Amino acid sequence: MLTLDSKVPSGPIQDAWTNHKNNLRLVGPKNRPQYKVIVIGSGLAGASAAASMGAMGYNVDCFCFQDSARRAHSIAAQGGINASKNYRNDGDSTWRLFYDTQKGGDYRAREKNVYRLAELSTAIIDQAVSQGVPFAREYGGKLANRSFGGVLVERTFYCRGETGQQLLLGAYSALQEQVAAKNVRMHTRSEMLDLVVVDGRTRGVIVRNLETGKITRHAADAVVLASGGYGNVYYLSTNAKGCNVTANWRAYKRGAGFANPSFVQIHPTSIPASGDYQSKLTLMSESLRNDGRIWVPRDPDEKRKPKDIPEAERFYYLEERYPRFGNLVPRDVAARNAKEVCDKGLGVGPTGYGVYLDFAKAMEEKGAEAVKAKYANLFEMYERITDDDPVETPMRIYPAVHYTMGGLWVDYNLSTNVDGLYSVGESNFADHGANRLGASSLMQCLADGYFVLPVTIGDYLSRHDAGEITTDHDAFEKVETEVRDRINTLLKIKGDRSAQSIHRELGKLMWEHCGIARTKESLMEGLEKIPALRKEFWNNLRLPGGHQEMNQSLEHAGRVADFLEFGELMCRDALLRDESCGCHLREEYQTEEGEAKRNDKDFAHVSVFEFKGVDDEPELTKEPLSFEALPLADRNYKS
Amino acid sequence: MRIKIHVWRQSNRTDRGEMKSYDLEGLSPDMSFLEMMDQLNEKLTGNGEEPVAFDHDCREGVCGSCSMVINGEAHGPKSETTTCQLYMRHFEDGAEVFVEPWRARSFPVVRDLVVDRSAFDRIIQAGGFVSNHSGPKPEPNSIPIEPGIAETALDAASCIGCGACVAACPNGSAMLFTAAKSAHLGMLPQGQTERFDRAKDMVDKMESEGFGSCRNYAECEAQCPKGISIAFIGRLNADYLKATMIEPIDRRGKMHAQ
Ligand SMILES: Cc1cc2nc3c(=O)[nH]c(=O)nc-3n(C[C@H](O)[C@H](O)[C@H](O)COP(=O)(O)OP(=O)(O)OC[C@H]3O[C@@H](n4cnc5c(N)ncnc54)[C@H](O)[C@@H]3O)c2cc1C
Ligand code: FES
Numbered sequence: 001m002l003t004l005d006s007k008v009p010s011g012p013i014q015d016a017w018t019n020h021k022n023n024l025r026l027v028g029p030k031n032r033p034q035y036k037v038i039v040i041g042s043g044l045a046g047a048s049a050a051a052s053m054g055a056m057g058y059n060v061d062c063f064c065f066q067d068s069a070r071r072a073h074s075i076a077a078q079g080g081i082n083a084s085k086n087y088r089n090d091g092d093s094t095w096r097l098f099y100d101t102q103k104g105g106d107y108r109a110r111e112k113n114v115y116r117l118a119e120l121s122t123a124i125i126d127q128a129v130s131q132g133v134p135f136a137r138e139y140g141g142k143l144a145n146r147s148f149g150g151v152l153v154e155r156t157f158y159c160r161g162e163t164g165q166q167l168l169l170g171a172y173s174a175l176q177e178q179v180a181a182k183n184v185r186m187h188t189r190s191e192m193l194d195l196v197v198v199d200g201r202t203r204g205v206i207v208r209n210l211e212t213g214k215i216t217r218h219a220a221d222a223v224v225l226a227s228g229g230y231g232n233v234y235y236l237s238t239n240a241k242g243c244n245v246t247a248n249w250r251a252y253k254r255g256a257g258f259a260n261p262s263f264v265q266i267h268p269t270s271i272p273a274s275g276d277y278q279s280k281l282t283l284m285s286e287s288l289r290n291d292g293r294i295w296v297p298r299d300p301d302e303k304r305k306p307k308d309i310p311e312a313e314r315f316y317y318l319e320e321r322y323p324r325f326g327n328l329v330p331r332d333v334a335a336r337n338a339k340e341v342c343d344k345g346l347g348v349g350p351t352g353y354g355v356y357l358d359f360a361k362a363m364e365e366k367g368a369e370a371v372k373a374k375y376a377n378l379f380e381m382y383e384r385i386t387d388d389d390p391v392e393t394p395m396r397i398y399p400a401v402h403y404t405m406g407g408l409w410v411d412y413n414l415s416t417n418v419d420g421l422y423s424v425g426e427s428n429f430a431d432h433g434a435n436r437l438g439a440s441s442l443m444q445c446l447a448d449g450y451f452v453l454p455v456t457i458g459d460y461l462s463r464h465d466a467g468e469i470t471t472d473h474d475a476f477e478k479v480e481t482e483v484r485d486r487i488n489t490l491l492k493i494k495g496d497r498s499a500q501s502i503h504r505e506l507g508k509l510m511w512e513h514c515g516i517a518r519t520k521e522s523l524m525e526g527l528e529k530i531p532a533l534r535k536e537f538w539n540n541l542r543l544p545g546g547h548q549e550m551n552q553s554l555e556h557a558g559r560v561a562d563f564l565e566f567g568e569l570m571c572r573d574a575l576l577r578d579e580s581c582g583c584h585l586r587e588e589y590q591t592e593e594g595e596a597k598r599n600d601k602d603f604a605h606v607s608v609f610e611f612k613g614v615d616d617e618p619e620l621t622k623e624p625l626s627f628e629a630l631p632l633a634d635r636n637y638k639s
Numbered sequence: 640m641r642i643k644i645h646v647w648r649q650s651n652r653t654d655r656g657e658m659k660s661y662d663l664e665g666l667s668p669d670m671s672f673l674e675m676m677d678q679l680n681e682k683l684t685g686n687g688e689e690p691v692a693f694d695h696d697c698r699e700g701v702c703g704s705c706s707m708v709i710n711g712e713a714h715g716p717k718s719e720t721t722t723c724q725l726y727m728r729h730f731e732d733g734a735e736v737f738v739e740p741w742r743a744r745s746f747p748v749v750r751d752l753v754v755d756r757s758a759f760d761r762i763i764q765a766g767g768f769v770s771n772h773s774g775p776k777p778e779p780n781s782i783p784i785e786p787g788i789a790e791t792a793l794d795a796a797s798c799i800g801c802g803a804c805v806a807a808c809p810n811g812s813a814m815l816f817t818a819a820k821s822a823h824l825g826m827l828p829q830g831q832t833e834r835f836d837r838a839k840d841m842v843d844k845m846e847s848e849g850f851g852s853c854r855n856y857a858e859c860e861a862q863c864p865k866g867i868s869i870a871f872i873g874r875l876n877a878d879y880l881k882a883t884m885i886e887p888i889d890r891r892g893k894m895h896a897q
C-alpha cells in the first residue's frame with residue numbers, strides 16, 4: 001500500500017499557493033551550486049524547469065534523446081496556450097479558468113492544484129513575452145486572443161499555428177543561456193534507462209549515450225522527470241515518434257506510484273491512416289468542425305465519389321443524433337460516433353476507417369473563397385498529405401490518440417511518493433483530471449517548470465546535505481548491471497519479428513481493447529492478449545546490430561518492451577474504474593445521449609498503482625478527492 | 640510502385656562510408672518518404688542487415704530532426720517541404736532516388752544519414768537568447784509591438800534549426816540560421832539591450848565552429864523548408880558591422896562575477 005500524502009495546503013483556495021510558498025524551506029544562493037538536480041527531458045516542462053533552476057544557481061544536468069533540446073515533442077503543439085488575462089473584458093478570471101479546467105476534467109483532479117494552475121497562467125505569458133516569444137498582436141500592438149475548445153471566453157494566446165514551437169524555443173533559449181553560464185550541462189542523444197533509489201530516496205539515473213552506446217551513471221540530489229506523455233502505446237497517435245513511457249515506467253518499477261494510467265484523450269479530427277505502413281497521425285484543428293458537416297454513406301457498399309452521392313443517401317450521424325449541437329458535440333462524443341459508424345462498415349477511404357468532413361454547404365452559403373481563406377493553412381496541410389483538395393472533395397477524418405492525462409502520481413509540490421523524485425509536464429498526472437481542455441497542456445508544462453518546481457524542490461533539498469551518495473555506491477553498480485543485462489537479453493533473442501511489427505500489433509490491441517469506448521469484456525480480453533504479445537516479444541524479437549554503436553532499433557525495442565508492460569496497467573485501471581468520466585467511457589455507463597455517466601460516490605478518487613512484479617497484479621491505492629471550492633456538478637453540454 | 644534507392648551507409652564517425660543500393664517494391668504513392676524508409680528498414684531487418692539510421696521525430700515538419708539530401712537537394716525536390724512531409728507521389732514509379740546526409744564540415748556524419756548538428760546549439764549559446772530569470776515580468780501590453788514587426792519576427796523565429804541551409808550552401812555557411820535568430824530577437828523590444836553583442840557573438844561563434852562565410856549564393860533560402868528569407872542576412876550584417884565599430888567590452892563576465 002502506497003502512502004500518499006498530497007500535501008495540499010489547508011485554508012481558502014485563493015490563498016493556498018501563496019501561503020504554501022511562504023511556508024516552504026528555501027536553499028540560499030550560496031548553497032544552491034552544491035545541489036545537483038537531474039532533469040530528464042527538454043520539452044516545455046523540462047526546459048523551463050532546468051533553465052529556471054539553472055538561473056537560480058542550482059547545478060543542473062538535463063537530458064534528452066533527440067539531437068538537440070529544441071526538438072522535444074512540445075515543438076509540435078499548434079493551437080495555443082490559455083491564460084486568464086481577461087484582455088477581452090469578457091468575464092474571464094482565475095476562478096473561471098479554474099472552473100473550466102476542473103469541469104472539463106470531469107472532477108477527477110485535485111482542485112487546489114487546478115486553482116494554482118489557473119493562478120499562474122498569466123505569469124507564463126509575461127515570462128514568454130520577456131523571452132521574445134512573438135505572440136500574435138492586434139493592430140494596436142496589444143496581444144491577440146482567440147477562443148479554443150468550446151469555452152465561453154477568449155483566453156488563448158497563439159503564434160499562428162506554431163505556438164508550441166515558439167514557446168519551446170523561448171524555453172530552449174533560456175536553457176541555452178544557462179548552458180553558456182555553465183549552470184546547466186545539456187546531454188543530448190542520451191536516454192535515461194533506469195533510476196537509482198537508495199533507502200527510499202532518489203539518488204540518480206543510468207543513461208545510455210545513443211551515439212556511442214556508452215552507459216553512464218549520474219548521481220544527483222534530486223531527479224525531475226519531464227519525459228512527456230505515453231500516447232505511443234497505441235503505436236499510431238499524433239505524438240512525435242520518439243514519445244515513450246520508459247522514464248516513467250522505470251520510476252514506477254522503482255517504487256513511484258502511477259496515477260490514472262487509462263485516462264487518454266482521443267482527438268476527433270485527425271487525418272486517417274492511408275494504409276498499414278502508416279507511421280503516425282497528423283492532427284487537423286478542431287476549428288474545422290465549425291464549418292464542416294460530418295457524414296458517411298448510408299450504404300456500406302457505396303462505391304461512388306462523395307460528390308455523386310445524393311443527400312438522401314448520406315448519413316449525417318452527428319446532426320441526426322444530436323440535433324442541438326450537431327457537428328459541434330464535445331471531442332469524445334464526436335470521436336466515439338466516428339468509430340461506431342466505421343465499425344459498422346460505413347467508413348470511407350482506403351482503410352474504411354474515416355468519415356467525411358464536408359465544406360460544400362458552408363461554401364455554398366459563405367462562398368468558396370471565404371471558407372478557403374478561413375482555413376487556408378489547414379486545407380493546404382491536408383492537401384499536402386492526402387493529395388485531395390478539400391474544396392473539391394470532402395476531407396476524410398478519423399479520431400486519433402492525442403494526449404495522456406495519466407502519469408506519475410505527484411503531490412502538491414510535484415514530488416512523487418519516492419523522496420527526491422519529481423515529475424512535471426505531461427509526464428505527471430496532476431491537473432487535467434479525466435480530460436484536458438484545449439490549450440491547457442502548454443500552460444501546465446510551463447507553470448510546473450517556471451514557477452512551481454523551482455520553489456518546491458528547495459524545500460526537499462534544504463532538508464538534506466548535498467552530494468551524499470556518489471556513483472561508486474553499490475546501488476549504482478547494481479542498477480547499471482541490470483540495464484546492461486536487459487540490453488544483452490534483447491540482443492540475444494534473435495527471433496523473427498521486428499520491434500516495429502510488435503509495436504504495431506500492440507497499438508491495434510490497445511485501440512481495440514482500451515480505446516475510445518471500453519467494456520468490461522474487451523478490457524478483460526486485452527488483459528489476456530497483452531501478456532501473450534509480451535511473451536512473443538521476448539521470444540521472437542529480431543534486433544539487428546550491437547549496443548556499442550548508434551542502434552535505433554535497439555532504442556525502439558527498449559521502449560516497446562516498456563509499453564508491453566504498461567499497456568496491461570492501462571487496461572487494469574480502465575477495468576477497475578467502473579464508471580465513465582471525461583475521456584474514459586465505459587459503455588456500460590452512459591446517458592441515453594451517449595455521454596459519460598460518472599459515479600461520484602465510488603470513484604471520486606485518483607487511482608494510484610504500485611508495482612509488484614511484471615507478471616503480478618499491481619496494488620491499487622486511492623487518493624480521495626474533495627470538492628470544497630467547486631461542488632460536484634454533472635457535465636452537460638446539451639443545454 | 641517501385642524505386643531503386645541509393646543510400647549513404649557509414650557505420651560511425653571514422654568509417655569512410657559508401658553508397659549502397661536497394662530495390663523496393665510494393666510502395667504506395669500515399670506513403671510518406673520516411674514511411675518508405677521504414678519499409679526499407681523492415682526489409683533490411685528481415686534480411687538480417689542493419690537498418691539505415693536517420694533522424695526524425697515529429698514527422699510534421701516542425702521539429703527539424705529529419706535531414707536528408709535527396710537527389711542532390713536538401714529535403715528533396717519539393718520547395719518549402721521537409722523530408723518528413725515528402726510523399727512517394729512526388730517521385731515517379733521506377734525512379735532512382737539518391738539519399739545522402741547533410742554534407743558540411745561543421746556537421747560530421749555520425750552514422751548513415753545522421754549528422755552532428757550540436758554546433759547550432761553552441762551558436763545559440765553564444766547569444767541567441769534574451770538574458771532572463773523566471774519570475775515576475777512586466778505586463779506585456781505595457782510594451783505594445785506593431786503587429787507587422789511581431790509577424791516578421793515570427794517569420795524569422797519559424798526556423799526549425801534543421802540545418803538544410805548549411806547543407807545547401809556551397810560554402811557550408813550557417814548565416815541563414817544565425818541571421819534568423821538574430822533578427823527574431825533583434826526586432827523585438829525585449830531583444831534590444833543585447834542586440835549588437837548578440838549579432839557579433841553569434842557570428843563569431845559560427846565562424847569558430849568552422850561554418851563558411853556567406854557569399855550570396857542564396858541556395859539556403861531556396862532549400863529552406865520554412866522559406867526563411869535571406870533579407871535577414873542583410874540585417875545581421877548591418878548589426879554585425881555596427882557591433883564591430885563599438886569597442887568590445889565583455890560586461891557579461893563581470894556581471895556574473897559580482
Ligand atoms: C499535435 C499536437 C498538438 C498539440 N497542441 C497543443 C496545443 O495547441 N495546446 C496545448 O496546450 N497542448 C497541445 N498539445 C499537447 C502538448 O504539446 C504536450 O502535452 C506538451 O508539449 C508536453 O510537454 P512535455 O514537456 O511534458 O513533454 P515533451 O515535449 O514530450 O518532452 C519530453 C522530453 O523528454 C525527453 N525524454 C523522454 N524520455 C526520455 C528518456 N528516457 N531519457 C531522456 N530523455 C527523455 C525527450 O527527449 C523530450 O525532451 C499538443 C500535442 C500534440 C501531439
Ligand atoms: S521529423 Fe520533424 S521536421 Fe521532419
